[in-house]
Amino acid sequence: MNVNLDCVHGYPTSVEPVHARTEATVARQSNAVHPTPSGYYQLADSIYYWMKHRLAQ
Numbered sequence: 155m156n157v158n159l160d161c162v163h164g165y166p167t168s169v170e171p172v173h174a175r176t177e178a179t180v181a182r183q184s185n186a187v188h189p190t191p192s193g194y195y196q197l198a199d200s201i202y203y204w205m206k207h208r209l210a211q
Contacts, residue, residue: 155197155201158196158197158199159189159193159197160193163192164189164190164193165184165186165188165190165193166185166188166189166190167183169181
């Protein structure tokens, strides 16, 4: 599962300041446990094609 999940774009992000003394912002992951809906679809695709491969044998 971890090979097929996009760890950069598959998890939710939030825009936060780089540090307390600047107005520059950066996107950081806000939840490292639960993926976004597109991340869940990637996981479902992995499971589906694994099952399809295993049942075809």
